[in-house]
Amino acid sequence: METTVDLGHGIRQRQRVMVAPVTDSSEDARLVSAARAGDRAAFGQLYDRYARMVHGIVLARAPQTEVDDLVQDVFLFALRRLHTLREPAAFGGWLAMIARNRALDYHRHAQAAAELPEDIAGQDSAEAEAKMVLAVIRSLPEAYRETLILRLVEGMTGPEIAERTGLTPASVRVNLHRGMKLLREKLGERR
Secondary structure (H helix, E strand, O other), X not given: OEEEEEEEOOEEEEEEOOOOOOOOHXXXXXXXXXXXXXXXXXXXXXXXXXXXXXXXXXXXXXXXXXXXXXXXXXXXXXXXXXXXXXXHHHHHHHHHHHHHHHHHHHHHXXXXXXXXXXXXXXXXXXXXXXXXXXXXXXXXXXXXXXXXXXXXXXXXXXXXXXXXXXXXXXXXXXXXXXXXXXXXXXXXXXX
16 A cells, blocks of 8 residues: 655655554464474564564664664574563564664664765765655654654554554554654754
């Protein structure tokens, strides 16, 4: 399904959104149990369910060029440590915490790298604007940053974000509302 996201101040972004049903924690528990027993296909299903969430969480914290590698690292770590998960139905929140921690670990161990200026890097204006908006989102408080990226970049719904991250639906609504307000304000300051 195609949708247009309004970022405020005349900035609109078209994105293709895959609508997936909100996960059922009992189904997650079944898949976790099967994966613990060695069923790689079950872990593959967990990957399919949670890849967008992990991608969004990591994107909120790490350089865009490192996100795909970190997402794979998160799932590899989760696979290796699946036996330590006490409550299989809590897989989503557990995986979200691993993603947050892996992104933080990246910053602890990353060496400083200089990026090319935008005019030299050969970006078109839409790409440059998208990177600018992403930079503004990353400057927001963590709670807003994560939920906004999961919503605007990953295309997840509010209930989906709540279910998969372990946040309450009310917290997600508040974070999205306040985050969008701050995002609009900061984008207005840049114009």
